[in-house]
Amino acid sequence: MISWREAWGGRHARALDPQGHEPKTKLFRPALTHLDRLEAESIYIMREAVAECDNPVMLYSIGKDSSVLLHLALKAFYPAKPPFPLLHVDTTWKFREMIAFRDQRARELGLELLVHTNPDGLARNVGPITHGSEIHTDVMKTQALKQALERYGFDAAFGGARRDEEKSRAKERVFSLRNAHHRWDPKRQRPEPWQLYNGRKRKGESLRIFPLSNWTELDIWLYIHRENIPIVPLYFAAERPVVERDGMLILVDDERLPLHPGEQPQLRSVRFRTLGCYPLTGAVESTAATLPDIIRETLEARTSERHGRAIDKDTAASMERKKQEGYF
Amino acid sequence: MTVHPAPESFMLEGYLAAHERKSLLRFITCGSVDDGKSTLIGRLLYESKRLFDDQIAALERDSRKHGTQAGSIDFALLVDGLASEREQGITIDVAYRFFSTDRRTFIVADTPGHEQYTRNMATGASTADVAIVLVDARKGITRQTRRHSLLVSLLGIRHVVLAINKMDLVDWSEAKFTEIVTEFQGFSAELGFEHVTAIPLSALHGDNIVASSSRARWYKGPTLLSHLETVDVEPLGGAEPFRLPVQWVNRPNPDFRGFSGLVTSGMVRPGERVRVLPSGLETTVTRIVTHGGEQDEAVAGQSITLLLSDEVDVSRGDIIASAGRPPHVSDRIEARLFWMATEHLKEGDQFLLKLGAGTVPAMVVSVRQRIDLTTLAPVEASSFGANDVGDVTLALDYSIAFDSYGESRQTGGFILIDRESFDTVAIGLVDGAESRRDAGSQPTRNDGQVTWLKSIREQxxxxxxxxxxxxxxxxxxxxxxxxxxxxxxxxxxxxxxxxxxxxxxxxxxxxxxxxRIRFGLSIAAKQHGTDPQSSGAS
Structure with a gap:
């Protein structure tokens, strides 16, 4: 190794160090832990967004990331309440336990919860089983989200997406601009140096804001554990009736899931790493019934979190395309 | 309700303790197109066992479709996440990746090499501690290597790894390696890097990434990963002055008025005297409020809410600072700019300037000089083109508080926003040397609080x-x-x-x-006390 040191502002580098001088290592407990820093950054992002935007909303999808996001919002504006409502885009195909959890949380915290379902999709009975995951996601999630944002005139929406989830998300800014048609243009992203987020936008444009951009799945679990954040029980392993389809374990959550000939729901000890529409979300076999068990399982995992999500695999680069169409 | 207050297993406690001791290192990869940046990161993730089985399976599938490595795994496809990137085999925007070893947690920003996308490289560089500058051993130092090195230096990164890649294509020639190192050393001497480590490697074959290569016996230094695990980037210790840019005034009821923000430097305790800038009013901190309870101190990196003893006027964009060492206050800023828009920047152009939590209209009163990329020397200029770096003087509609970038990245860095498209068109750094020199030349200097007013060219x-x-x-x-x-x-x-x-x-x-004639002009200085915007500061 060749290394050289130079005094600040010095004009000439010193001679090369022939010994291959190794920089010294410091191992001490930092004043703030990694989680402390992530938390402070997320709170900073939320405060910036609220200060710079006229009418923000928090997309509340009831999953673990949403739970963390909500917890951070409570912290960011304490002792005031978060100065924005929660919005849940309900596809009508969420797990029943999710809906029960959603209503209970909103009631406990005394927050305004808006629930929107695409009325056209509802009238046409669009669903993942009859129409396939692509059409279902487009009509009941992407179109529904656009309807809700326009109906209430929201100019900024918080989301719990993380950069470690998926390749196109890894490319997205914290303040992500959408044009009047809610489209994301990956080639026209604004530079975002330091923590200087640009919240200005033209009429009709809106922002998606991702305070959890720099968190990983493991960080989320460690933080839920540290802060005792309530989450949907589906994340913990329990005996549940499932059927196996295309290599995925699908929970028989209600009578709407048609069973194929010869298919018989089996009781297996399963849990979910991620939650979406139940016919599109695969469970994993697990006995992790506590947070420490889940953290251990996350550490040892050999497959990625979104492995169990059918919608990411519809076509190559499918998440990027969905985002361009206005999906969160 | 649904939290399982589990029996705390011994294993988890041990793991958490170890995990919390790990420090975080943010680094970027930069360099010219095709030098192998994305391949290098893909290889780092792969070799440090940070890839999941389904990601590897998808990678193998993609490699057959888009790969440039004739059927074997193309690691670049791991980070090039946009469809057009994979199509063209180039990186367009910065990708963030996360991995950790037993010693450290890493956030990597893989930045584009194309000149057209240099703005995205700067986004990644602004928060990095270490920059890996990749050089293709066959091509040596290029114009883009120089531009990236300049930006890396400009944005305050003091630790550089000169990764000389594709060594397999030059038969691991030590002479070639030394030649490139010497050339880099020559031109980077002016850039103020504290530490440059040169490593010969092959990202494609994995030599000197995680394991030492047997093909370069002449190289005795560390591998890339072991260097990243041990490089010391802690800033030189020293009590930095307290700064809290106010983001949000928290008023849940008439009895509570708190000022929320992230402490960007220093620390604060209840009872301490603070000064609110730009108004200059002094007051005392009474409480530090967080959701978890009141704190008896707050340090840099924490998001807090401060309560003050007096009914002082504080609003978003103000900075609450230690009374003894407040920031500068002025309606003029001398700054170095990295200009990113395709239209030219020229004198008289108007923008919105965002610094800390404040945004203020600003006008370019003079373009002073541009930095030439080949020689890194300043040259005369009256306008900047895309990706130019140079110095300007900005006049603001009203005074704001700021530090020089050398003192603080957070309160010394700013962006310029176009007034019509609202795009971010420039990254700026407040020039410390200029303001210090001007202040120092004034005999009326009063405890460091002299702000400066440069004579300007009439329009x-x-x-x-x-x-x-x-x-x-x-x-x-x-x-x-x-x-x-x-x-x-x-x-x-x-x-x-x-x-x-x-x-x-x-x-x-x-x-x-x-x-145009400077003869007979004198530089006028003013003190806070004489400035109506900052009355009470002196």
């Missing part, structure tokens, strides 16, 4: 106005005098008209000539 429209106002008065007098002498209205008017036109032109030309 054309001002010269026109001055010429006209002068001639209107002069012409009235001329016409009156001519009428008294000749008693002829038409003649007097004609004389007046001829004089107005000729002297207007002469006066304007004379003004413009003097606007």
């Amino acid at each position: 054309k429209r001002r010269s026109v106005l001055k010429a006209m106002s002068w001639r209107v008065i002069g012409s009235v007098a001329t016409v009156a005098a001519a009428f008294v002498l000749t008693q002829d209205t038409r003649l007097a008017t004609a004389i007046g008209a001829i004089e107005v036109v000729t002297k207007l032109v002469l006066y304007y030309g004379h003004e413009r000539l003097w606007a």
Whole structure:
């Protein structure tokens, strides 16, 4: 190794160090832990967004990331309440336990919860089983989200997406601009140096804001554990009736899931790493019934979190395309 | 309700303790197109066992479709996440990746090499501790290597890894390696890097990434990963002054008025005297409020809410600072800019300037110089093109508080926002050397609080106005005098008209000539006390 040191502002580098001088290592407990820093950054992002935007909303999808996001919002504006409502885009195909959890949380915290379902999709009975995951996601999630944002005139929406989830998300800014048609243009992203987020936008444009951009799945679990954040029980392993389809374990959550000939729901000890529409979300076999068990399982995992999500695999680069169409 | 207050297993406690001791290192990869940046990161993730089985399976599938490695795994496809990137085999935007080893947690920003996307490289560089500058061993140092090194230095990264890649294609030649190192050392001497480590490697084959290569026995240094695990990037210790840019005034009820923000430097305790800038009012911190309870101190990196003892006027964009060492306050900023828009930047252009939590209209009063990429020396310039770096003077609509970038990245860095498209068009760094020099030259310096006001070049429209106002008065007098002498209205008017036109032109030309001559100009300095915007600060 060749290394050289130079005094600040010095004009000439010193001679090369022939010994291959190794920089010294410091191992001490930092004043703030990694989680402390992530938390402070997320709170900073939320405060910036609220200060710079006229009418923000928090997309509340009831999953673990949403739970963390909500917890951070409570912290960011304490002792005031978060100065924005929660919005849940309900596809009508969420797990029943999710809906029960959603209503209970909103009631406990005394927050305004808006629930929107695409009325056209509802009238046409669009669903993942009859129409396939692509059409279902487009009509009941992407179109529904656009309807809700326009109906209430929201100019900024918080989301719990993380950069470690998926390749196109890894490319997205914290303040992500959408044009009047809610489209994301990956080639026209604004530079975002330091923590200087640009919240200005033209009429009709809106922002998606991702305070959890720099968190990983493991960080989320460690933080839920540290802060005792309530989450949907589906994340913990329990005996549940499932059927196996295309290599995925699908929970028989209600009578709407048609069973194929010869298919018989089996009781297996399963849990979910991620939650979406139940016919599109695969469970994993697990006995992790506590947070420490889940953290251990996350550490040892050999497959990625979104492995169990059918919608990411519809076509190559499918998440990027969905985002361009206005999906969160 | 649904939290499982689980029996705390011993294993988890041990793991958490170890995990919390790990420090975080943010680094970027930069360099020219095709030097192998994305491949290097893909290889780092792969070799440090940070890839999941389904990701590897997808990678193998993608490699067959888009890969450039004839069927074997193309690691670049791991990070090039956009469809058009995979199609073209280039990186367009910065990708963030996360991995950790037993010693450290890493956030990597893989940045684009194309000149067209340099703005995205700067986004990744602004928060990095270490920059890996990749160089293709066959091509050596390129123009883009120089540009990236300049930006890396500009944005304050002091630790550089010079990764000389594709060594397999030059038969692991030590002579070639030394030649490139010497060239880099030569041109980077002016860039102020504290530490440069050169490593010969092959990202494609994995040599010297995680494991030492047997093909370069002459190289005795660390592998890339072991260097990243051990490099010491802790800033030089020292009590930095307290800074809290106010983001949000928290008023849940008439009895509570808190000021929320992220402590960007230093620390604060209840009872300490603080100064609110730019108003300059002094007050005392009474409480530090967080959701978890009241704190007896807050340190840099924490998001907090402060309560103050007096009913002082504080709003978003203000900075609450230690009373003893407050930031500068001025309506003029000398700064180094990285210009990112395709349209040219020129004198008279107007923008919105965002610094800390404040946004203020700003105008470019002068473009002072541009940095030449080949020599890294300043050259005369009157405008900047895309991706140029240079120095400007900005006039703000009103005074704001700031530090120099050398003192603080958070309160010394800013962006310029276009007033119509609202795009972010420039990254700016407040020039510390300039403001210090100006302040230091003033005999009236008062405990470091002198702000500065550079003499400026007069603009054309001002010269026109001055010429006209002068001639209107002069012409009235001329016409009156001519009428008294000749008693002829038409003649007097004609004389007046001829004089107005000729002297207007002469006066304007004379003004413009003097606007370019610096002879006899003195630099005026002002103190906070004399500035109505910052009364009470002195």
